[in-house]
Amino acid sequence: MSSSFDKTIQSIVDLLGYKLHGTDANMYTMSVLFYKYVSDRGGVTLSGVDLSFDRVVRDPIESGDLVDSDQLAQAFKAVESSHRLFDGIFDAVDVTSKKLGVTKTERDKLLTDVAGELVGFDTTDDSVADRLGKVYEVMVKASVSSIGKKAGEHYTPVSVVDIISTIAHEHTKTNKRKGDRVSMYDPTSGSGSLLLGFEQVNKGHHEGHFYGREINADTYALSIMNAYISGISLSQVHIDHGDTLAGPPNVGHNGADVVLMNPPFSVKWSQELQHPNRYDVALPPKSKADYAFLLNGLEALNDDGVLIAIMPRGGIIQRGGRR
Numbered sequence: 001m002s003s004s005f006d007k008t009i010q011s012i013v014d015l016l017g018y019k020l021h022g023t024d025a026n027m028y029t030m031s032v033l034f035y036k037y038v039s040d041r042g043g044v045t046l047s048g049v050d051l052s053f054d055r056v057v058r059d060p061i062e063s064g065d066l067v068d069s070d071q072l073a074q075a076f077k078a079v080e081s082s083h084r085l086f087d088g089i090f091d092a093v094d095v096t097s098k099k100l101g102v103t104k105t106e107r108d109k110l111l112t113d114v115a116g117e118l119v120g121f122d123t124t125d126d127s128v129a130d131r132l133g134k135v136y137e138v139m140v141k142a143s144v145s146s147i148g149k150k151a152g153e154h155y156t157p158v159s160v161v162d163i164i165s166t167i168a169h170e171h172t173k174t175n176k177r178k179g180d181r182v183s184m185y186d187p188t189s190g191s192g193s194l195l196l197g198f199e200q201v202n203k204g205h206h207e208g209h210f211y212g213r214e215i216n217a218d219t220y221a222l223s224i225m226n227a228y229i230s231g232i233s234l235s236q237v238h239i240d241h242g243d244t245l246a247g248p249p250n251v252g253h254n255g256a257d258v259v260l261m262n263p264p265f266s267v268k269w270s271q272e273l274q275h276p277n278r279y280d281v282a283l284p285p286k287s288k289a290d291y292a293f294l295l296n297g298l299e300a301l302n303d304d305g306v307l308i309a310i311m312p313r314g315g316i317i318q319r320g321g322r323r
Helices: 002-017 022-040 053-062 069-080 104-116 126-151 158-175 193-202 217-229 290-300
Strands: 181-186 207-214 237-241 256-261 301-309
Touching: 002 022, 002 104, 002 126, 022 053, 022 069, 022 104, 022 126, 022 217, 053 069, 053 104, 069 104, 126 193, 126 217, 158 193, 158 256, 158 301, 181 193, 193 207, 193 217, 193 256, 207 217, 217 237, 256 290, 290 301
Parallel strands: 181 207, 181 256, 207 237, 256 301
Antiparallel strands: none
């Protein structure tokens, strides 16, 4: 099953690759996969109209017709309106764009070939869902790496995620009973790699709730799709799209039990965005936001919590040659 599914995903990427650059091809592929995944788990409707994968993709293909790109665009809007976390999740993807074909017929033909590759798969099948999560992880990493070159972001290596997630989990096992709620916060949540890493070691021990904020819209969309496809309940996900340094952490009154963070190194930031008295220790300098990110994480932490941060060597204490 895994070999067959992997070949299907590669076929989709190859089909889109004739029209789109690598990152765009990945984003379109993941969006179609996400639509199928959501549809398989309860259908997709908008104003009472059935816009499920079966209705929009399977039925016309089995009838020998083309998938209608306009109808697929409506289906994507229906997914976005189905949950608050999905709002704007397909902003980077336009299935009616001329990038996919000059004429509507060309676009419909390409989308028929692309979406048609998934007709034979049921993502509610455990083996397919498990493989989809692994494929998504690889594609997200590739996409974030490409986005990061433009936006100053980076993907946390899996080995690093595993180490800090395990350390944090050992702390929660000491301070929490099995089955207790554990809240984890990442102020620069990116594609959700730290969130997912902590969930892997936490699952079965505590009820994880995941908080975070991501400033890049495309990366934020990837984090939501990544979390949902990895099997995390949307009721446990509390990630916002926005600037972490422009306001207090979104962790609620009880604070976070765990803060894991890998913020962008030494980026500039605007002190003017801060509300008064937010930083009672010292106001971080405009030239480097490292200290601001760290204080944000500390602000989120509850009295018994643990914070693990990946920071640049000397980035916190080095200030223009002074320490």
